Amino acid sequence: MKNFWFKFFHLSISEWRGIFLLAILIFFISLLPYTLKNHYKPTALNFDDLDSISILLQNNRILALASRDSLFQTNYKTWGVNSINPFPFDPNTISANDFKKLGFTDKQTQTFINYRSKGATFKTKNDLLKLYFVDDDIFAVLAPYILLPDTITYSNVKTTKKTDKAKVQIELNAADSIDLIKIPGIGKYRAKKILELKNKLGGFIDYDQLKMIYGFNDSLIETLKPYLTINPYLIKKININNANIKEMAKHPYIGYNLAISIYNYKQNHGNYKSIEELKNLKSVNDSIYHLVLPYITVQ
Template identity: 35%
Template sequence: MVLLVLLAGTFLFPMIYRALVPVELPSAEEQLAVLKFAMANQPKEEKDGKKRIFSPSAGSEKRKSVLFYFDPNVIDLNDWQKLGLSEKQAQAILNYRSKGGVFRKKADLKKMYTLSPQLYKVLEPYVVISGIDPEPAQKGEVKFKEQIVIPKDIKIIELNGADTLQLDEIRGVGRVFARRIVAYRERVGGFHKKEQLKEVFGIDSLKYEEIKNQVIVDPGKLKKININTAALADFKNHPYIRHKQVNAVIEYRKQHGNYSNIADLNKVAILTPEIIGRLAPYLTF
């Protein structure tokens, strides 16, 4: 009997206590503090009312572009992507070229709808277009430089195929300059644009203006160097690169393998973008 009374008391006491002593609820201030704490520890997306969604690419870095000197008429899909274009954007440019499209000057790249003005502004200093004559004036457009009249008795001389006697026929050249032009042409591997005449000793801007309309350039006659088989002797006396720089190019090739395109030369620390840009028309891979 005593045992039954004790058991009944054990079960009934908590119920009687809760009935007689009211439960103390948190104050309004305490509830507000808890709410603030919970909000402060929510993920940012949940605070903004957005659901957090896992993405396989989340946290991955954006593809970094690599700037290098390039000819838009030559480079391939991979090179365009290295410059920051998507595969779709690059393919649109290649399609344009496959249908006969040619970039005659840097500004022609602006016509490509896949290339944003911002990206063009970044790429423009690195565009090197070789072997393209200036675009003719559009109908009704007057270009001052194209209005120069050349007398009929003046011959037009192709710089890369002419000998000293033919160059001597250019008004304003003479024997001395003819020999200098041939000597420099042999050192550099030919002219890919007539403006290179100003690199010949003694031909300043005034002399160049005097003779520029009497000459043309055939870039197909350039003597090109395969950078993956070149030796020091192949660049002997080349005006655009020094012995030390050639040696660095060869040593890098021995250590890391062949170069696949002009962009790979940026990996040779001793070469500047200016040197690479000047060499570009003379190299093959």
């Protein structure tokens, strides 16, 4: 039994040395916290240093962004100028396809078309600078090819309009209200009255017929003549062989009584073979005959 316990606790010299060294190591490790506590004192946090670091980082970020933007702008300008293929064009009428051929992208072309579709017009070359993607460099390339004036002198524009208006000549029997109001001295009201009389007569054969409208005197008609022409072949005539009394009576030169006479004569003698047969009517003298002659037909 004694030998058993002796063998169980028996250690060699090297093993005892290891145990001794381990004990010394444990001892020094246990003293380490006390040693560090006495020799290490944490320094207070300096917020001024943090502010300096923050400012430095912010400045670096700003410089990086500025460098990126500068590079982007340089590339954009280089792309814009190098991509432009100028040819003569009017920005008010150029198609989307042709605008793209100038060198603009699909997005820029669509922006241009949308801008113009909202009612925008280009009056001078400089108006093209209103497009955000047209900078000074691109404009300098396009300017010689833009079919617009550099500037507009409004006094000259007014003079031109008056001159053009004076050159206008309207065919009175074919004119509508839009045509008539182009003539100096004829507004919407007078244009309306002219058209009403034209529809009643069937057309004009002479300028003096305008005197049938209230307010149209010799002086006014003389000022209108340079702007008017009359084509008597455009007159709408009444076929007295087919028209009834009511239709003929609407004409200012015929009226109800003459319409009855014309109709009764046809009923008694058959259709008119010529307009001259009207002279057989007691109510038709030479004056009335020549007055209605341009407005009736038997065919």
